[in-house]
Amino acid sequence: MNKVYKTILSVAAAAIVGGATLVPANVLAWGDSAGGRTVYTIEQINEGALGDTITFNSITNGKIGDERNFVGAKLSGTTSVKDNEISVEDGKTYTVRLYVHNNSPFGVDKTAENVTVSFALPTAVDKTHTVVGYINSSNATPNRYWDEVKFVSDDNFYIEYVSGSAKYTNVKLGTVSLPDEVVAAGTKIGYEALDGKIPGCFAYDGEVTIDVKVHKVASSKLSKTVRIKGTKEWKEAVDAKIGDEVEFQIEYKNLTSETVENVMIRDILPNNLEYVKDSTYLYNANHQSGVQIVENTVTTTGINIGSYTTKGNAYVRFTAKVVNKNLACGGNQLVNWANVTVKAEVAGKDDASVMVNRVCEDVPEPEPELPVTGATDIVAGALGAGSIVTLLGYAIASRKK
Numbered sequence: 403m404n405k406v407y408k409t410i411l412s413v414a415a416a417a418i419v420g421g422a423t424l425v426p427a428n429v430l431a432w433g434d435s436a437g438g439r440t441v442y443t444i445e446q447i448n449e450g451a452l453g454d455t456i457t458f459n460s461i462t463n464g465k466i467g468d469e470r471n472f473v474g475a476k477l478s479g480t481t482s483v484k485d486n487e488i489s490v491e492d493g494k495t496y497t498v499r500l501y502v503h504n505n506s507p508f509g510v511d512k513t514a515e516n517v518t519v520s521f522a523l524p525t526a527v528d529k530t531h532t533v534v535g536y537i538n539s540s541n542a543t544p545n546r547y548w549d550e551v552k553f554v555s556d557d558n559f560y561i562e563y564v565s566g567s568a569k570y571t572n573v574k575l576g577t578v579s580l581p582d583e584v585v586a587a588g589t590k591i592g593y594e595a596l597d598g599k600i601p602g603c604f605a606y607d608g609e610v611t612i613d614v615k616v617h618k619v620a621s622s623k624l625s626k627t628v629r630i631k632g633t634k635e636w637k638e639a640v641d642a643k644i645g646d647e648v649e650f651q652i653e654y655k656n657l658t659s660e661t662v663e664n665v666m667i668r669d670i671l672p673n674n675l676e677y678v679k680d681s682t683y684l685y686n687a688n689h690q691s692g693v694q695i696v697e698n699t700v701t702t703t704g705i706n707i708g709s710y711t712t713k714g715n716a717y718v719r720f721t722a723k724v725v726n727k728n729l730a731c732g733g734n735q736l737v738n739w740a741n742v743t744v745k746a747e748v749a750g751k752d753d754a755s756v757m758v759n760r761v762c763e764d765v766p767e768p769e770p771e772l773p774v775t776g777a778t779d780i781v782a783g784a785l786g787a788g789s790i791v792t793l794l795g796y797a798i799a800s801r802k803k
Contacts, residue, residue: 434544441470447507456506456514456542456602459549464503465604472501473535473549478613487552492618495564498551500535500610502591504542506602516540516598519610520588525752527560533614536588539600557618562751564613565670565739570596572608583672584612586753587735615748621662623655623715624750626740631721639735639755646724647678648756652740654707655715666743667718668704672736674727675756677701681721687714704743724758731762 441460442451459469466472467485474483478495490496500519506512518538524531530552537547553561568580570591578596583589590598593606600606627636631647642648650669656662671677682695684707695705700720707716724736736756741748 433549434547439544439547442505447505452505452507454506454508454512456504456512456539457544458505458514458537458539458542458547459501459503460505461503465607466501469501469503469505471549472503472537472547473533473551474499475533475551475553484551487554490553490555490559490616492555492557492559492616495613495615496553498533498535498612498614500537500549501607502537502600502609503604503607504539504600504602509603509606510601512602514539514542514600514602516590517592517600518588518590518598519584521585521612523561523563523585523614525560527558529556529558530554531559531561533561535610538588553616555616555618559616559618560750562615562617562741562748563739564615565741567611567613569611570608571611573605575608580610581673582670582739583735583737584610586737586755587672617749621656621658621744622742622749623653623657624740624742624752625653626738626752626754627651627653628738628754628756637754639757641757641759642724644724644726644729644758644760647721648675648724649719649721650738650740650754652718652742652752653715654710654718654742654750656710656712659712661709661711661714662744663709664744665707665710665716666704667700667707668741668743669701669720670739670741671701671722672738674725674729674734674758675722675736675738676725678721678723681719683719684716685719686710686716692719724756726760729758729760731760734758734760 471485474485522534534550568584571577683692741751
C-alpha cells in the first residue's frame with residue numbers, strides 16, 4: 403500500500419468516526435460457516451488488518467452499526483429497523499432487510515464471486531418465529547454468513563411470504579426485483595447485474611428486502627409434498643433429472659368451527675418446472691377416487707375446490723416436468739410454493755422442492771489461429787484506472803489494477 407492511498411484511508415476513517423453515533427448492538431444471533439469470524443473496525447481495515455482477504459459484514463462500526471446484525475425487520479412503510487426482535491400484529495405486513503457488504507477496501511481488485519442470498523422462514527404456528535438470512539460467496543472467508551430476527555407476539559401466529567415482494571437495491575442497479583426462490587433456495591445478487599459479483603468497499607454495498615404478512619389465527623392447514631411420477635412415497639423434496647416428470651400434492655384442511663366456501667388453491671411453479679396440461683385432480687369427500695379439473699389454472703389464477711365443513715379436507719394433485727431454462731451447473735433447488743385463499747385472504751402456505759443436478763461438460767479451448775501472411779495492423783491499448791469513492795461524508799479508496 404503506497405503512502406498516498408494510506409493517507410486517503412486515514413482521512414476516510416476520521417470522517418466516519420467523527421460523523422456517526424454508534425449504538426452497542428446485541429450480536430448473539432449472527433453466525434458463519436467458520437464458527438465465528440474475525441471482526442474489524444473501519445480504522446483497522448484502513449491500516450491493512452484485513453489484507454487481501456474477502457469477507458462480508460464483519461465491520462463493527464459500519465454504515466448500519468455492527469454489520470453482523472445484517473438481518474432486521476420493520477413494519478412496512480416505516481423506517482425503524484429492529485435488528486434482533488420485533489413485536490408483530492395480526493394482519494400487518496413487515497419488511498425483512500438483509501444488508502450485504504464486501505468489506506475489502508480494494509474495489510474490483512477484490513470482487514466476491516458467486517454471491518447468493520436466501521431467507522429461511524418458519525412454517526409452524528407459534529408465539530415466536532425466527533427468520534434467518536444467509537449470504538454465500540465462493541471466494542470469501544468464510545464462505546457462508548447468517549443472522550436472524552425474531553418475530554414475537556402474545557398469541558399464536560404464522561408468517562406468510564408475500565409473493566413477488568423480493569427486491570435488491572444498490573447504487574448501480576437502483577431497486578430490482580428478485581425471484582421468489584430467494585426464500586429457501588436462494589438467488590444471485592451483484593453490483594452491475596445479478597451475476598454474483600460484488601466488489602469490495604462501501605460504494606458497492608446493497609440490501610435485499612422481502613415482505614411477510616402475519617396471521618395470528620390459523621384457519622387452515624396446507625401441506626405440500628412431491629414425488630417422482632410413477633413412485634408411491636410423497637416427500638418434502640426429491641432428486642430429479644432434466645426431462646423427469648414430478649407429481650405435487652397439496653393437502654388442505656379447514657381448522658375453523660365454521661363452513662368455509664369457495665376455497666381457492668394456487669400453486670407457484672419456479673423456473674425450470676413446467677405444468678403438464680390436463681394433469682390436475684381433486685380428491686375430497688365427494689370425489690374419493692379423484693375428479694379431473696378441466697381448467698388448467700392451478701399454477702396461474704388458481705382453482706376453486708368448493709366448500710368445507712370444520713375438519714373437512716381435500717387433496718389437489720398435478721404433474722410438472724423438469725426443463726432446462728436457466729439451470730446452473732451443479733446442484734439446483736427448485737422450490738414450489740402453494741397457497742390456499744379463504745374469503746380473499748391467504749390462509750396457509752407451504753412448499754416442496756425438486757433437486758436437480760446439472761452436469762456441464764468442460765468447453766474445449768479453441769485451436770490457436772495460424773499466422774497470417776502479409777501486413778497486419780496491430781492495435782494495442784492499455785488502460786489503468788484508480789478511483790476514490792466518497793460515501794456518507796468520507797472517502798474510501800477503491801484501487802483497480
